[in-house]
Amino acid sequence: MVNLPWRPAYPILTDRLALRPHRSGDLDDLLRYHSDPEVVRYIPWPARTREQTEAALDSRTRQGEVTAEGQWLVLAIQLRDDLGLAEGGRVIGEVLLKFDSEADARGELGYAIARDAEGNGYATEAARAVLELAFARFGLHRVVARLDARNRASAALLERLGMRREALFVEDEHFKGEWTDTLVYAMLDREHSSAHIPEAG
Template structure:
């Protein structure tokens, strides 16, 4: 049985990161990657202007809790500073978990990271914390991730998390002007090996 609501005690802390709901003050940090064509190349967002990013933040500030099927938990990935202060660093990305199906106790994982923060394991660290929460806190049976098959960096991240490649759908989406293939990765609760167990409120 899925545990609702999904409303963890924030921030969710990892060794280097603080995961928490977005704030209006995150605008400049989000604009850095929402407006970057390379970051959004495989993500179903457009390259956003400042005004479009303001609208995106406004919706994200209400996505720190999930109460029903179909909703997304959307959390800012914030760097902790050198002495571990929670509010010491900039927001470098976001991590998402969709309550995809109540009957099947299934969630869907997503993430985005600023280009200058890539290559340091931050997205993996954030995604691992959300998987810990999904299984140990929210009671999900299965978590999937869908990605553009050309996105090799994202596939490698999912494999580092221990997720299995389950499917390749050929030219199943007309995405940003072209037909693209979709990969599906998945993990079951019994396959999950938690790094730590965040608290679920």
């Protein structure tokens, strides 16, 4: 049984990060990576203009809770050390969880990180926190992640999280002007629970 609504207490704190709903003041931070062709190379949206990013941010400010199937929880990622800053701290990326199916208790994980914040494990840390919510709080049975098969960094991230590679779909999407392959990774609630059982001794 999926537990609705998804309305966590914010900010969600990890060792180094704070996850929270987006705010209108995040525009310049989002533009930094939404407009970067390298960041969005394997992400469904195109490199965005300031106006396009503003429109995307407007929708994100209303995605801090989920009340129905098909909706996305979309959270800004910022460094925990920045929480006390008067301006709120820089957003370095975003992490997403879709309520994909109520009947199947299934969600879908996504994430994006600014290029100058890559290589620090921030996306992994944010995604791990969202998986914890998905299984322990929201009551999901299964979480999947779909990615362009060329995106080796993202595949490595999902494997660090303990997700299993389940499928490779060959040339199943015409993506940004070319036919591309899709990888599917997944995790079940019992797999997540077993991964969190401390070792004996």
